[in-house]
Amino acid sequence: MQHKTYLALAISAAVMLSGCSKEPENPKTTQTAVSETTSKESTSQLTQNPFFKEWNTPFGSPPFSEIKTADFLPAFEKSMADHKKEIDAITQSEYAPTFDNTIAAMELAGASLTRVSRVFFNLTGTESNDEMQALQRKVSPMLTRHNNEIRMNEALFKRVAHVYNNRDAANLTPEQTRLLNRLYDSFVRTGANLTQEQRAELASINERISELSTQFGQNSLNDSRAFTLVLEESDLDGLSQAQRDAAAAAAKARDLPGKYVITLNRASVEPFLQFSSRRDLREKAFKGWANRGDNDNEFDNKATIAEMVSLRAKRAQLLGYKNHSEYVLSNAMASSPATAMDLLLKVWQPAIKKAEQERTWIKEQMAAEGVEHELAAWDWRYYAEKVRKAKFDLDQGEIAEYFELENMLEAKFYVAQQLFGLKFIERTDIPVYNEVVRVWEVQDKAGNAIGLFFGDYYARATKRSGAWMSAFRTQQKLAGDVKPIIINNMNLNKPAEGEKTLMSYSDAVTLFHEFGHALHGLLSNVTYPTLAGTSVPRDWVEFPAQLYEHFIAQPEMLEKFARHYKTNESMPKALIERIKQASTFNQGFATIEFTASALVDMAYHQLTEVKDLDVRAFENDVLSKYGKPDEIIMRHRSTHFGHIFAGGYSSAYYAYMWSEILDADGFDAFLEKKNIFDPETAEKLYHFIYSRGDTLDYFEAYEGFRGRKPTTDALLRNRGLN
Known part of the structure; x- marks a missing residue:
């Protein structure tokens, strides 16, 4: 989430972090009590709210023990009112619009709302309960209405447009120009040029989509934990x-x-x-x-999906686009649905061919064991594991014994130290919201603190599924030297007391992936918060994270950090070599799983008219057309596809594959130097990628790092599809 005028993405990110729970036993009582408290609260009482006090904690981190659920609604209401006053002060200024009195002022506005939002939505994703979920359903549309009022404020847009139209004579820095262009475009994309009647319709659509996104996320979590x-x-x-x-x-x-x-x-x-x-x-x-979210019960998401897809199509057309996909991708690296589809189909056919080979191996294994039943979707992973062991003498259970959480934390910090000179010093004096959460102070090579890193690695009933990076605060320089406070979440199984936390190799890769996102936030070095850290398009934001994944796969890293959880012995070189040999095994299956989800995402959002949408039939129709094997399903079926229905990846799930082109090709820059920590390459990686935020054109940034445009060669090679 970004703060101030960038509140639209704040809401999107907030929804992405949402968890869910059962309806409160008496939600009306809970909400009424909070609302009555707010209406009666005196000014002196409001000052006791922790969100309107100075946080005298290390790095100004949230004082979680002081924050109660009842504090959030009055904090949201007051901070939205304060933000509105700040916007009014900008629009009512007697001075002609300039970058400083309009654009920079908008960047500084809404700071208190940002603080409340970041804490609240991080907690709804990790510490969900009935009261928080009821409050989330109330707050999300409030935020959408608030954002609509700002984005559709004619007087505000008039000032922004004035600065934009006179930008050539304003002697702006490249970063200021980038911010101005982005801000102006965001106003246009959210309806600033519409008629009053059209803006009212758009506001209604946005508010309903916000409600549906919250509902989808809560249904998914409820159905999962049931x-x-x-x-x-x-x-x-x-x-x-x-x-x-x-x-x-x-x-x-x-x-x-x-x-x-x-x-x-x-x-x-x-x-x-x-x-x-x-x-x-x-x-x-x-x-x-x-079947999460598809059980025809109170948590079923099929009707929610149908309505959301319909509303997104209407919104896109209202804004002058053919469909939602065209709307989304006009502001991304891919630039058009055709470009994204071209990428997906380039890997689809090779993946089908690879999966056919994998299916043949599996059926041979089944025949050798005298299995008479047909291969079903719940059999694939089981027999694929047997094939893996037979062909490569590789046992995933054995591998997991070498991937212990503490060693993997040490490994990911080690890479950051080698590349960027960072140090991670664990702090036990920083407030946390759950006792399992750990915190590290991050220092640069000179010993200067650059931010805090929170790690929340364990699954629990109050936490949404998946793995993600978020922030309690993002980096900026406009309001002073503001240090980022970044968090990584995962859902590892918590071991029995006294036992070590083992993870699969896939989990270790995910750990590195999310830490790549974290570094993108921690190393941000920009002036304006809207442009900071991970505030970039979906098909660029995954690049730094996916590139970081490559480091854990390198033999020297495995030899150093993959140590047996009982003996502490390094992973044998012979096992490392077998892992390398098997690296492309089952990639047909994995690629189809992913690409099937991306194809369905694109299909939903290229619809121009949505009527009587049958979610199950739609999935089947789309994937049958492309010849998906029956034994492989989507990695995320629609009814629990939180990326696109409760997050910010609608018509953008392809972005992981797009970024894989960049990360595979980009990591080759280190391999070509025969040094995975080559200092010159690492410096370019920092300068053009991790520190840049959204201050540089993405293609220009990549070429600055790599020295040339990317190719798909490394992606196809790494997946064994060439």
Whole structure:
């Protein structure tokens, strides 16, 4: 989330962080009580609200123990009112519009609203409960209305347009020009040029989409945590001891002593699908996982999707675009739906061919074992794991014993130190919102503090699924030397007390990925908050994160940090070599999983008219047209596809693949130097990518780092699709 005039993305990011819970037993009572308190609250009482006090904490981090749920609504109401007054002061100025008195002033406006929003929406994603969810449903449309009022303020846009139209004579810096162009464009894209009647319609659409996004996220979380697969010890055949321990810990957390529980968190269900020899239980787990939000119950998301897709199409057309996809991509690197689709289809056919080969291997394995049933979606991971072991002598359970959380934290910090000279010093005096959260002070090579890094790595019932990076504060220089406060979230299984946290190799890659995002926020070195850190298009924001993933895969990193959780011995070189040899195994499956989701995303958002949308049939129709294998489903089925229906990736899920072109080609810059920490390449990476925010054209930034335009060669090679 960005603050002030960039509140539109604040809301989008806020929704992306949303969690959900059951309806409060008496939500009316809860909300009425808060509202009555607000209406009666005197000025002196309001000053006791922690959001309107100075935070005398290290780095001005949020004082979580002082913040109560009842504080949020009055804080939102007052900070929105204050923001409106600040905007009014700009529009009512007697002086002619200039960059400083209009654009810079807008950047500084709304600081208190930003502070409240960042804390609230980070907590709804990690510490969700009935009261917070009821409040989220109330606050999200309030924020949308507030943002609409600003973006559709004719007097404000008139001043912005004046500065924009006179920009050539204003002697602006490149960063100021970039900000002005972006701000002007954002006003136009949110309806500034519409008639009054059209703006009212757009405001109504935006508010409803905000409500639906919140509803979608809450439904997804509710439906996910309503499912548990409770097992007896006799049901655990095939699972490693670490997996059994994690399942036992999940059962204990649910007050089921002596039992074992598989949840729909990816870190729990995927290993179960890989290793459990109980096909009947794999089927139950798989169907629970695949059907999140699609169970025809109170948490069903199909109607929500249909309405949201329809509203997005109407909004795009109101703004002069053919469809939502055209609207989104006109402001991205890809620039058009045709360009994004071209990329997806370039990898789709090679992936289909690769998956056909993988399916043949799996069926041969099944035949060798005398299996008579047909290959189903809940069988693929299980038999693929057997093929992996047979062909490469590679056991994912064995690999996981070398990926222990503490070592992986050390590894990702080590890479940041080697590349950028950073130091990470753990602090225990920084307030946290949950006892499992850890905090590090980040220092540059000269020992100067550049920010704080929070790590929240464990799954819990109050936390939404997935992994993500967010911020309690972003870097800027306009309001002083403001240090960023960045957070990474994951959903690892919390081990039994006293046991170490083991993760899959995939989890380790995700850990590095999210830390790449974190560094993008921590290393930001810009003046204006709207341009800071990760505030860039979706098909650029993933590049720094995905590039960082490559480091954990390097043999020298594995040898140094992949150490056995019991013996502390380094991963044997022979095992490292087998991992390298198997690196493209099952990539047909993985590529189809991802690309299928991206193709459905694009299909939804290229619709120009939406009537009687049947979500299940739509998915099937789209993917049947492209020849998707029956045994492979979308990585994210529509009804739990939070990226596009509760986050900021609508018509942009392709961005991960787009960024993979950049990261694969970009990491080759280090490999070509035969030094994965080559200082000259690392300096370019910092200067053109991690520190730049949105201050430089993305193609120019990439060429500045790489010395040339990117090619798809490395992507196809890394996925084994060439």
